[in-house]
Amino acid sequence: MARRSDHSRDELYRLAIDAARDIVEADGFRALTARNVADVIGYSPGTLYNLFVNQDDMVMHVNGRTLDDLHDSLASVMPTGDVDADFALLLDTYLVFIKDNPGLWHMLFNYTLSEGHEIPEWYGRKVKGLLGIVESVLSPLFANNDGDKLSAESRVLWAGLHGITALSDTGKLSLVSGQSTREMAQMLVANYIAGIRARQSVRK
Template identity: 30%
Template sequence: MARKTQEKREDLKQRLIEAARNRIAADGLSNLRARDVTQDVGCALGGLYTVFADLDDLVIHVNSATLKGLEASLALAEVKDHTPTDRLRNLARGYLRFAVAHRNLWKALFDHRPPDNRPSPEWHLEEHMFLMGVIAEPLAELQPTMSETARAIRARTLFGAVHGVVSISLEGRFVGLPIESLEQELDDFILTVAAGAAARQV
């Protein structure tokens, strides 16, 4: 009996995550409502709170699924034998393409703010950091003398630069780039950064 109850809870949990994901993808995070999500899966409003602490907890789980989708879209295994420069270029292209294809889900990764009295769980923060790790790996080959701490900071800097350009461009800010130019500009930017990093080792 206990096992069957747990299976039902897990099934409801996954259906709520999927429903919330669909709502965010269609209407954006700011329009997400608990009542809409529970109506989509055909359960009472209280059913949500039997598997999640609150709506913020549900959003964290949606964002977790989005991060897994982002990781899959980067095709890391396909380029693992490529040069470090090409791996960085692949990361930038993959990040941009994911953001364009899943704009509202991508935005939710950065727009969601959990309550001050209940910060994001450690496991979710670690999920957010996976991209820093895959950026740091090719950087280590380009600048092998850089310390691990400095490399981690450089990975964040590089991510921030790429994310910033993607973000202001997709939001249509006046300083943003036209979408049709964005991928080429990011590619040239990564080539410039990688060439500079390699030159500093000479």
């Protein structure tokens, strides 16, 4: 059989992405197979290869959507200028997003492209968008002409936070002690921001 007109190409794309997201949230990203997605949307596996070049590509598109959603979440935080309070809220918003989308968040950072495949350019753009939010919260710490420093510090703090959430998520931090992910993240933020301020006033 061939050439059904049940859905346009765009509709099909959306169907596939939505099905993929459901599968990932329900059963983890190891269950995200072409046959599973095809079953859910009522098409054959081969059809998916009209939409995506391969599995890596499909995962990247799902991850891209997750980055968009995360951006929307974080963008709801309106900076007041109080860096500590603003960042605390940003952090909690992030942690809520993780709690609400554990499977998708896990795939976002734990699916690894097969050898030789590079992260697409549009993906980097989405990451930059996220970093922009972090920068907007951190910006009161820096002079207006210090944009380079601002973005560098933002990236480092963002990456540092990722380390805590990532290791907690995968259980690779031996979280035997009583401290929660949130507490650890708050410690990192507090010390890091205090460190920025301290090193600025010393002006070495």
